[in-house]
Amino acid sequence: MLRIEKEGRVAKVVLDRPDKHNALNAELIQAITDAFRQLSTDASVKVVSLSGEGKSFCAGADLNYMAEIAAFGKEENYQDSLRLADAFESIAACPKPVVAYAHGACLGGGAGLLAACDYVVSALDAQFGFTEARLGLAPSVISPYVVRKIGIGHARALFLSAERFDAETALRIGLVNRLGDSADEVVRMLLENGPVAMAAIKKLLSELPSWDSGQAREETARLIANLRSGDEGQDGMKAFLERRKPRYQEE
Template sequence: MSAFQTIIVKKQDNFAEIVLNRPEKRNALNKQMVDELSAAFKSLKTEDRIRVVVLKGEGKAFCSGADLAYLKELRNFDYQKNLEDSLNLGNLFLKIYAFPKPIIAIVQGPALAGGCGLASVCDLILATPNAIFGYPEVKIGFVAALVSAFLIRQIGERKARELLLTGKILNAQQAFNYGLINELVQEPELEIKLKETIKDLMANGPQAMATTKQLFLDFTYQEIFSEIKKLSKVNAKFRSSPEFLEGINSFLEKRTPNWRS
């Protein structure tokens, strides 16, 4: 696999690790990282010896959401550019969600906004007590549109409404209680738990697991695929609104937003 700049792909025996590698930016998402993640998953999908994929972040964060420089660029995007950008991230979420092999997300710090979405579309999430989760987009005039298609199915509409409307941040225990993560693991035990989980998955028939994942897709994929296209349009349209621009500007200028009805 060719070298990447924003991620690292490590292959060990029958599993691979994809490491978000922008620790100085808390592994924030930008277009390059989204493109490289998409390419990495595409390559690993057809590599028969790789049966499990682990997604993790370098440093103290899993992924803190959108990159600051990227947010500055968004202010100048037109509708078409915003639509392309939204579809790009939405298609990455779909690619991970539809991946035929089990994906384990390891979250040891912040997983926020798009970063929380990235973890949410994985099959399993192992988190340490230092992890935090949330979709705080509404606090700066964003709409967490893309992830809503997955979140409602995972934790139910009532909890999804609460998270997306309030923008509240959950600690690891709260995230576990919400059903957002699978297991809460103490930091010293994380590596052991990860190895155990990989071993358990490796003991299963690879085609049986792939078929099991396909069963979920048969029920949901076409519906979610259609929703992602619609939600990308919602995203693109809202990004042209005065409220969105005020939200970005207030965030970048470190001031309270001046919302107007």
């Protein structure tokens, strides 16, 4: 269903339903939530990667799962949708940087998983789409993450048309950050950075849109002051001046 592999300070979360193109069902959705909540508090982990086993990253909702939820009443559907929302939020709220590798089919909720991540590397042959409208549905639960990534204009066009698009288009609109054969280079790059700083950056970017100019002035000044005077920032600045590696690169 899902497995976690640890290599040094990297936790690799792998969707593991290759015979179903890693399509989402209730069990996988819960496994994603549990995995990212666990890794969020694991001090031994600095970077998290997310990928899919087999031919696809994630082809959206599993057909059997869709048959089940089609029979649900309104309240059951609401509770099920909240559990789905928890899965996406567990990724977005993870204080560690989350890097995804997209390949094959990345449709519906699969594209939503990518949007919840911080950095997405894609194979050139990956196919994307927010195809819910073809089923008389809407990409509702994933919309906060997708709109943050690609903007309301691209979301409006792609949600309403339900068209599929390629990796180069995904790169152009911001759903994907770079094209490549793996996410390894990005993971190595992130391992060079301070973990406290990266967690602070994620929190800053999450809260910044809700601040007015006065609050932004105060909060951003307070954040950089805290980082400059903290152990990690002190070591990072001294290491730069002394032309040595900071401790967080040697751990």
